[in-house]
Amino acid sequence: MVTERSTSRLVVADRDDAVLLFLTYGKDHAVPPRWITPGGGMDPGEDFVAAGIRELQEETGLVVDSIGEPFLVHDLQVDTIWHPYELGHWAWFAIRTDRFEPSDAGWMPDEHVDIVGARWWSVGELEASGERFEPADLPDLIRRGLTTL
Secondary structure (H helix, E strand, O other), X not given: OOOEEEEEEEEEEOOOOOEEEEEEOOOOOOXXXXXXXXXXXXXXXXXXXXXXXXXXXXXXXXXXXXXXXXOEEEEXXXXXXXXXXXXXXXXXXXXXXXXXXXXXXXXXXXXXXXXXXXXXXXXXXXXXXXXXXXXXXXXXXXXXXXXXX
16 A cells, blocks of 8 residues: 655745755654755645645744645655655645745754754755755756746
8 A cells, every 4th residue: 555645845935036945854864864845744624725834834934824826736756765655745835935034933843853954045056066855856846936936
């Protein structure tokens, strides 16, 4: 049986098209962390939009009324080195905001252990960095999200 998880991911861009990413471990610390966008799994009774708004506030402290419609909804085989599930059903949203310092006040206890950094990246910086990021096509997804703003 294939395990799956529905997740909202957010391309949070500043006025210069830099995006907020978190350096975070996955299911265990034996694997190096990777850079990911804010976002997370849907709670019971939530749709992608509600989960995205909630995750944005919990992970960054940014409170918004709307995140619009997803620019992409897709199923993907996730890298099980980071995830305890095999198939992701991910919705991608893009929002524009002034640059801010993310707050960890809404983090869950495991996030205080697993999130080890936050940074605003340009797509070019991310591609040239040599850093791990997820998913593998994250720069292209960021570009796609930026075109919707």
